[in-house]
Amino acid sequence: MLTVKNLTVAYADTPVFADVAVHFNAGKITGIIGPNGAGKSTLIKAILGLIKVQSGAVDFSGKTLKEVQQAIAYVEQRKDLDLTFPINVLDLVLTGTYGRLGLLKSPGKKERQAAYDALEQVGLEAFTKRQISQLSGGQLQRVFVARAIVQQADIMILDEPFVGIDMKSEQEIMTILNQWRDAGKTLIVVHHDLNKVSNYFDELVVMNHGIIAEGPVEEVYTARNIERAFSADLSNVLFATKEGASA
Amino acid sequence: MNSLIEFFNALGKYDFLQSALVTAIMVGIMSGLIGSFIILRGMSLMGDAISHAVLPGVAVAYMLGVNVMIGASVFGIIAALLIGFVAANSKIKTDTSIGVVFSAFYALGFILISMAESATNLHHILFGNILAVSDSDIMTTAIVLGIVVMFVVLFYKELLITSFDNTFAKTYGLNTTAIHYALMLVLTLVTVSALQTVGIILVVAMLITPAATAFLWTDRLETMLVMSASVGVISSITGLYFSFTLNWASGPAIVLVAAVLFAISFIFSPKQAFFSFSKRQRTKEAAATQTAEEIVR
Numbered sequence: 001m002l003t004v005k006n007l008t009v010a011y012a013d014t015p016v017f018a019d020v021a022v023h024f025n026a027g028k029i030t031g032i033i034g035p036n037g038a039g040k041s042t043l044i045k046a047i048l049g050l051i052k053v054q055s056g057a058v059d060f061s062g063k064t065l066k067e068v069q070q071a072i073a074y075v076e077q078r079k080d081l082d083l084t085f086p087i088n089v090l091d092l093v094l095t096g097t098y099g100r101l102g103l104l105k106s107p108g109k110k111e112r113q114a115a116y117d118a119l120e121q122v123g124l125e126a127f128t129k130r131q132i133s134q135l136s137g138g139q140l141q142r143v144f145v146a147r148a149i150v151q152q153a154d155i156m157i158l159d160e161p162f163v164g165i166d167m168k169s170e171q172e173i174m175t176i177l178n179q180w181r182d183a184g185k186t187l188i189v190v191h192h193d194l195n196k197v198s199n200y201f202d203e204l205v206v207m208n209h210g211i212i213a214e215g216p217v218e219e220v221y222t223a224r225n226i227e228r229a230f231s232a233d234l235s236n237v238l239f240a241t242k243e244g245a246s247a
Numbered sequence: 248m249n250s251l252i253e254f255f256n257a258l259g260k261y262d263f264l265q266s267a268l269v270t271a272i273m274v275g276i277m278s279g280l281i282g283s284f285i286i287l288r289g290m291s292l293m294g295d296a297i298s299h300a301v302l303p304g305v306a307v308a309y310m311l312g313v314n315v316m317i318g319a320s321v322f323g324i325i326a327a328l329l330i331g332f333v334a335a336n337s338k339i340k341t342d343t344s345i346g347v348v349f350s351a352f353y354a355l356g357f358i359l360i361s362m363a364e365s366a367t368n369l370h371h372i373l374f375g376n377i378l379a380v381s382d383s384d385i386m387t388t389a390i391v392l393g394i395v396v397m398f399v400v401l402f403y404k405e406l407l408i409t410s411f412d413n414t415f416a417k418t419y420g421l422n423t424t425a426i427h428y429a430l431m432l433v434l435t436l437v438t439v440s441a442l443q444t445v446g447i448i449l450v451v452a453m454l455i456t457p458a459a460t461a462f463l464w465t466d467r468l469e470t471m472l473v474m475s476a477s478v479g480v481i482s483s484i485t486g487l488y489f490s491f492t493l494n495w496a497s498g499p500a501i502v503l504v505a506a507v508l509f510a511i512s513f514i515f516s517p518k519q520a521f522f523s524f525s526k527r528q529r530t531k532e533a534a535a536t537q538t539a540e541e542i543v544r
Contacts, residue, residue, distance in 0.1 A: 048417075048418050049417075049418075050417055050418065069418070070420065076415065082287075082411065085287060085410070086462065086465060086466050086467055086468045086470075087407070087466075088466065088467065091468075092411075095412070095415065098408055098419065099419030099420065104401055106404065107404075
């Protein structure tokens with residue numbers, strides 16, 4: 001469980017959003033949607049302590065970020081990574097154990113086994129020795145999900161996990177997300193493809209330089225909220241058929 | 248062949264040549280190790296900057312009669328902090344900030360060296376003078392090598408993750424800034440050691456060329472570190488041989504050997520696949536495995 005209170009973030013005096021308050025429940029997959037530049041990734045980075053905030057705080061079930069840091073897994077956007085780096089699939093997944101190992105300890109047999117098991121869960125156990133640039137986009141994303149598995153985190157934050165990946169990988173990742181949800185973890189997914197919102201998420205946060213709406217998908221994913229966050233045109237396209245059917 | 252025999256004879260006879268060889272090997276190892284992380288972090292320019300920015304520190308150390316390592320480290324770290332500070336607190340990008348800071352430090356170094364009235368030293372500092380290393384130089388170099396090896400072994404995990412995925416390292420609570428400045432500090436120590444063999448101007452070559460050569464051959468970081476150090480050692484020994492035999496300056500001789508090794512790797516390494524034949528073949532194979540996988544799935 002995670003509560004954001006009165007959060008204000010600005011880049012060089014231009015506020016991204018001000019006084020944002022939002023709540024993420026445990027045992028739910030919460031999607032964050034909004035147009036480009038709405039502040040979705042910024043919100044996530046603020047929660048993770050990766051950027052400076054002007055004011056506000058994030059409460060992790062009564063604890064601070066420092067106290068729960070080890071228990072948060074973050075699957076970032078793949079475009080920010082150097083794929084030529086000399087690292088193979090298994091070693092990449094192993095980096096998920098670095099946080100709990102702490103300084104001066106190296107991953108041993110137990111950690112290697114955990115990394116292998118995680119790769120098995122995402123169906124990539126045959127790829128352990130591959131250099132990461134020799135994977136498809138979907139396979140690479142599954143490797144990062146495997147790393148999140150070995151982190152044994154309670155809170156999982158994924159930034160646009162389904163961008164540029166194949167259906168097969170998307171399905172496998174969704175299966176893992178559902179398992180995590182059923183295990184009572186808190187899941188936050190920044191998402192861009194509005195078509196699958198109802199299928200994938202239990203709860204939804206609609207953003208555009210602030211929170212437009214939050215709550216269960218069936219209450220929040222409405223023509224009105226989409227119109228307020230995006231545009232009337234998009235809202236019409238997405239909801240025209242539904243309303244046509246009911247009318 | 249004769250000159251090789253002569254080189255080995257001389258090695259047995261002259262202490263100065265033995266000292267030179269030992270120093271060259273140690274510098275080859277340490278610059279290969281640290282250089283690997285420098286190129287993987289995309290910090291080649293930073294490596295160049297720090298190596299030039301230690302010059303005023305060297306001058307001040309001469310003036311005050313303290314150990315060169317101390318003076319150089321102080322100025323190396325000040326330069327690294329200043330580069331970070333200017334980039335973080337202005338609209339200026341890091342590469343520009345590097346250019347401004349290191350050229351200023353370098354210029355200051357020239358003036359301080361001329362004030363220290365050691366014109367002969369300046370030449371050695373700029374181009375290296377490996378045949379003149381003293382016993383205390385060897386000791387200092389050995390200590391720096393010890394520090395470098397310990398640093399890389401003890402903090403291998405942290406160096407790997409901050410080089411590959413700094414954001415991830417931050418999210419699990421690693422102090423990535425501390426790792427960055429620790430690396431900068433070790434880099435200044437390596438720079439001052441490499442000063443004796445190749446001189447300030449060419450230090451960056453010892454950091455980058457062996458590491459880049461190793462990078463072309465392997466997909467594993469451990470292998471890259473060992474290969475990079477080996478290329479550093481081979482370049483140093485071979486360069487020293489040319490320097491002794493043909494009376495070339497040691498720095499340029501060592502750096503040219505390293506560059507030749509890089510050129511050979513560029514043409515023949517499997518990862519680079521410079522020959523279009525092997526490249527085409529590899530693409531085809533990759534496409535074939537890809538399709539096979541898709542079918543299986």
